[in-house]
Amino acid sequence: MPTEPPPTEWALSLAQVVPGEDLAGVGADLEPGTVLAAYRIGLFPMGLGEGGTDPIGWWSPDPRGVLLPGDLHVSRSLRRSLPRFEVRVDTAFEEVVRRCADPSRDGRWITPAIATAYGRLHRLGWAHSVETWQAGCLVGGLYGLAINGLFAGESMFHTVTDASKAALVGLVELLGDGGQPGLPRWMVDVQWRTEHLATLGIRELPRERYLELLGHVLRQPAPDAWSHRDAGSP
Template sequence: MNNTLNITISANELLKAYTLGYFPMAESRNDKNLVFIDPECRALIPIEKFHVSKSLFRLVNKRPFTITMNQAFSSVIHKCATINRDDTWINLEIEKLFITLNEMRYAHSIECWDNRKLVGGIYGLAIGGVFFAESMFSSVPNGSKVALLNLVARLWKTGFKILDVQFLNDHLIQFGAYEVEKVSFKKDLKSVVNIKNTFYSSPSKDEDFFEILSTFLQAKIDKS
């Protein structure tokens, strides 16, 4: 059973909560309160062993989208809360907090563009050597998959150790997601939160993303 804590929190306090293994959710989009979750099991995606299907591999090599980072953070989190959803755990308070954290260079978004239209994205929080992926959206086929793959490649390039995705589901299992117990997760979390990361300062133009992604995919081929 999840342990929950219902409180109001600042952006800096939210950062601290994440380093202790808690993350916020709301009961609904219109709920003004936050509930802090501390689940018994945590879902992770392996960075180096991220599973890339043959179809996704072929797709990304065609470069179907232009990729950017932090060019439309507020739009990404808003679309994560509203695109293809009847309701969501992302309320306006979470949106506001994460926009502040983006301005503080802790929260980040990866965006997929098609002819200058935002069609896919993912956002999350980078602290030390761990990236807490919060949510992703797609308004066209594969938009969120391409965003996730580019995120993973960037995490691999910049030396991140943990990619947290909170809860396991069938969509994430296809990428190699698995569960670990809370005690194990928090032990590993404590060992990496103080690592200096270069996620924000690393080059982030479309050509840079393609180069990083190509290197990541080639490394996977060389190891197979």
């Protein structure tokens, strides 16, 4: 079970957010309790400065990109690629984050402060990586925050074709039973839908609907995928 950190000192809220506006607030901190409180109400942090630097922005995209049970699209070519990868969980979390934060990547937003914050959440048992390996080498992966039935995906990378897609397939397999139509047991939050993510089955939801589903999945039991590790383990 993950360890609950001290509660945040900040009053996070969506009360003043205008429909269709993605940015909900600026400031606060990246303490574990603050970040968890944010995700529980539908926010996530990303810096407003160049390359994701300060000040910290708190975002609630409208619409929101999500992957729901049954929506994952696995193409024929991807299905042929999957056997080439070994999927592991939490064996190289910091390396996955480092690869995702590569300064040469377009749209880079993962700063050292963000990496440190999610590293702390990983050690507390909240943040996880799903990795793809070939011949003992890390070739792709993703990382994010897991709170009950929510997996908030933060970023992914690959150095081999289909490696990040295989990590997403592995994540969905780890999450397991999706529940009933309209009442999912889990939801993968990807923040914004891109053309690339749309090919994998990512859909957009209005903020209001996203928050409804968020409240539902946060009441679901955590998937067994994350129970293999104890809080504080490397």
